[in-house]
Amino acid sequence: MRAEHGAVDHHTPAGFPLEPGDPATGTIDSALERNRAFAARGGHRDAVVLPRLRLFVVSCLDPRTDPAHLLGLALGDALVVRNAGGRVTPEVIENIAFISQLAELAMPTGPLFEVAVIHHTQCGTGALADPEFRDRYAERIGARSPDLAERAVTDPVATVARDIERLRAATEISPRVTMSGHVYDVTTGLVETVVRGAR
Secondary structure, eight states: OBOGGGOBOOBOTTOOBOOOOOGGGOSSHHHHHHHHHHHHTTTTTTOOSSOTTOEEEEEEOOGGGOHHHHTTOOTTSEEEEEEGGGOOOHHHHHHHHHHHHHHHHHOSSSOOOEEEEEEETTOGGGGGGSHHHHHHHHHHHTOOHHHHHTTOOSSHHHHHHHHHHHHHTOTTSOTTOEEEEEEEOTTTOOEEEEEEEEO
């Protein structure tokens, strides 16, 4: 489909705009230049393994939703896991269980950290609600199409609440870890709490 002025109107089945980046900058070279500046100014110094804010963030891989920016996180402030949709998968549960076991070594008593799951509006995983897109993706990764439908984030309030339920039911995670659910609105820039922190 073409938009006004002859521009191509890129839309997924989920209805959010796709704006491809500049192919000339589509390499790691520019990022490595930034790394040299980061190292030169000592940005890596004083970083810690266990997060200063005692925070573990699960969020989407969408570049509009980088927790470092939208939550103002500095290096060492939080642990961050990102995947399509910011969903709580078995792999995410395993990561949280691993970090909680490490944290128990450093902190024998008391609360360990909070897991904050953040879903967002206009999520690209909404494309999985479209049967044609979902079927093609299922074939690509060797999955069952019906199993992928549950991954779609079309109502982030509902999906983040379901993911917090999944986390709270995970016996692999220390009971000293709290969990909370949030939604980031890409149009306002605000993160709103949907499920308050609790185990």
